[in-house]
Amino acid sequence: MAVMLSVVRPLLLEPVVLGLPENIHDALLHCAKGEIPPEIALMQLLVVSISEEESAQALGAAIWNALENRDIETADRLGVMQKLWDLARDTVQTASTASSIVICKAPSWPRQ
Secondary structure, eight states, X not given: OOOOOOOOOOOOOOOOOOOOOSSHHHHXXXXXXXXXXXXXXXXXXXXXXXXXXXXXXXHHHHHHHHHHTTOHHHXXXXXXXXXXHHHHHHHHHHHHHHXXXXXXXXXXXXXX
């Protein structure tokens, strides 16, 4: 009986270079225009911002401005960023809570 072996070479992909915007407003603008997906825009926003508060304020203001201007498409794109961020926060909070649970060790058996 003949056995055939096939050798599979791993697929090597070229690295993807994702440029970072110069400021937080550029990340929001690229997402608002649909040039980058919300998850990439959120990553860029958090990387280039000085603080989480600055990011939250900028994102909130951008969503508010889109809603005021009745630009529902932009508000929806930015809203996805907010939902992703909220989900990430909830995940981190859940993990933090779980890690703070104290595991009690059973007492060792009495020695004889």
